[in-house]
Amino acid sequence: xxxxxxxxxxxxxxxxxxxxxxxxxxxxxxxxxxxxxxxxxxxxxxxxxxxxxxxxxxxxxxxxxxxxxxxxxxxxxxxxxxxxxxxxxxxxxxxxxxxxxxxxxxxxxxxxxxxxxxxxxxxxxxxxxxxxxxxxxxxxxxxxxxxxxxxxxxxxxxxxxxxxxxxxxxxxxxxxxxxxxxxxxxxxxxxxxxxxxxxxxxxxxxxxxxxxxxxxxxxxxxxxxxxxxxxxxxxxxxxxxxxxxxxxxxxxxxxxxxxxxxxxxxxxxxxxxxxxxxxxxxxxxxxxxxxxxxxxxxxxxxxxxxxxxxxxxxxxxxxxxxxxxxxxxxxxxxxxxxxxxxxxxxxxxxxxxxxxxxxxxxxxxxxxxxxxxxxxxxxxxxxxxxxxxxxxxxxxxxxxxxxxxxxxxxxxxxxxxxxx
Numbered sequence: 001x002x003x004x005x006x007x008x009x010x011x012x013x014x015x016x017x018x019x020x021x022x023x024x025x026x027x028x029x030x031x032x033x034x035x036x037x038x039x040x041x042x043x044x045x046x047x048x049x050x051x052x053x054x055x056x057x058x059x060x061x062x063x064x065x066x067x068x069x070x071x072x073x074x075x076x077x078x079x080x081x082x083x084x085x086x087x088x089x090x091x092x093x094x095x096x097x098x099x100x101x102x103x104x105x106x107x108x109x110x111x112x113x114x115x116x117x118x119x120x121x122x123x124x125x126x127x128x129x130x131x132x133x134x135x136x137x138x139x140x141x142x143x144x145x146x147x148x149x150x151x152x153x154x155x156x157x158x159x160x161x162x163x164x165x166x167x168x169x170x171x172x173x174x175x176x177x178x179x180x181x182x183x184x185x186x187x188x189x190x191x192x193x194x195x196x197x198x199x200x201x202x203x204x205x206x207x208x209x210x211x212x213x214x215x216x217x218x219x220x221x222x223x224x225x226x227x228x229x230x231x232x233x234x235x236x237x238x239x240x241x242x243x244x245x246x247x248x249x250x251x252x253x254x255x256x257x258x259x260x261x262x263x264x265x266x267x268x269x270x271x272x273x274x275x276x277x278x279x280x281x282x283x284x285x286x287x288x289x290x291x292x293x294x295x296x297x298x299x300x301x302x303x304x305x306x307x308x309x310x311x312x313x314x315x316x317x318x319x320x321x322x323x324x325x326x327x328x329x330x331x332x333x334x335x336x337x338x339x340x341x342x343x344x345x346x347x348x349x350x351x352x353x354x355x356x357x358x359x360x361x362x363x364x365x366x367x368x369x370x371x372x373x374x375x376x377x378x379x380x381x382x383x384x385x386x387x388x389x390x391x392x393x394x395x396x397x398x399x400x401x402x403x404x405x406x407x408x409x410x411x412x413x414x415x416x417x418x419x420x
Contacts, residue, residue, distance in 0.1 A: 013402045026097040027090035027187045027253030034185040035065040035183035043089045064193035071177040082420040084204035087155035088185035092391040110135045121393045133157035138399035145412030148395035155385035157209035162409035174413035175219040190369040200369035204380035208368040210402045213357035216364040216382040219371045222330035225290040232320040233284035244318045252314045331371040341379040351411035
């Protein structure tokens with residue numbers, strides 16, 4: 001039985017993870033290059049070499065920082081679809097990823113975890129309910145001054161370990177598997193340069209989720225909004241009755257937005273939001289950037305109309321000024337695609353159950369590379385990687401959850417082989 005093989009298997013995921021997180025791969029939303037930061041390729045090059053060291057010959061690191069590789073099929077069945085396993089190498093721009101010092105808290109006893117390099121950073125049990133299932137497990141954190149990078153280097157390490165398992169256990173039957181490691185997921189550009197013809201897969205899975213046993217088959221739909229305010233500029237010493245300060249106009253718009261709803265800090269479940277992410281300028285011109293999120297496209301349009309109406313109301317007090325609101329599509333709810341391919345979700349749920357876990361379908365208040373890949377012709381739900389407290393200094397993952405993710409990946413490719 002596969003579970004017996006895992007009982008004697010020496011997992012490599014954690015060793016890989018501890019190495020990967022020490023490589024700074026932070027992406028940059030203001031950059032116009034691909035990838036947005038060259039340092040992301042530092043990890044891509046490591047993955048390329050490790051895959052070659054495993055014995056894979058079909059490995060490529062392209063100019064954009066994407067790593068492609070193939071695990072050949074071990075089945076005699078001709079109709080097993082090619083699967084893609086995908087994770088991203090970059091970390092969030094929200095918190096520095098330079099100088100990460102990972103710490104393993106072995107046999108965690110259930111008490112709050114104080115991070116040693118900044119003791120004001122405390123992972124409090126009552127604020128992290130998933131920790132209640134981790135007592136006795138080994139918890140990996142950063143030291144308090146950086147994020148950890150579990151999002152998504154846990155997923156990268158788990159895919160690499162699953163590849164190692166499959167290549168050292170050729171008796172495990174599976175179809176052709178394509179591995180894809182992407183840059184710039186955190187800045188919404190993770191699939192921008194994916195060559196779908198080169199990828200050549202029928203279905204896919206991102207390994208980029210949170211709690212043990214969860215599968216996410218629904219995401220936000222997402223747009224970006226840029227508002228450019230043109231004020232009336234003049235010398236401040238002679239400005240009475242003339243000056244209309246673009247910074248103040250933009251600030252009035254921000255101040256008019258509600259705090260009790262339509263904001264990330266006061267919404268949950270299926271509630272969407274309007275979220276300012278950047279503000280810069282001078283008295284002549286100011287630029288505001290927003291992300292708009294909802295689970296439906298109708299909801300997105302309603303929120304964009306709401307923002308336009310707020311802007312129009314503010315401009316009534318500044319008759320000489322103007323503003324332009326520009327909407328850019330980012331990604332759409334993958335559920336629209338996945339509902340047309342129920343086997344993609346059901347096979348993943350079965351793989352989770354075979355790992356001895358309670359499988360749970362969830363909606364994610366965010367997006368993954370799978371959101372866009374699904375609409376690019378690769379139906380692609382998101383499997384747990386054990387990541388928690390994303391984009392923060394309190395990020396953590398457990399060793400045991402990472403091992404279960406590896407097992408689920410191996411189960412998954414077997415389920416597809418059996419059911420094809």
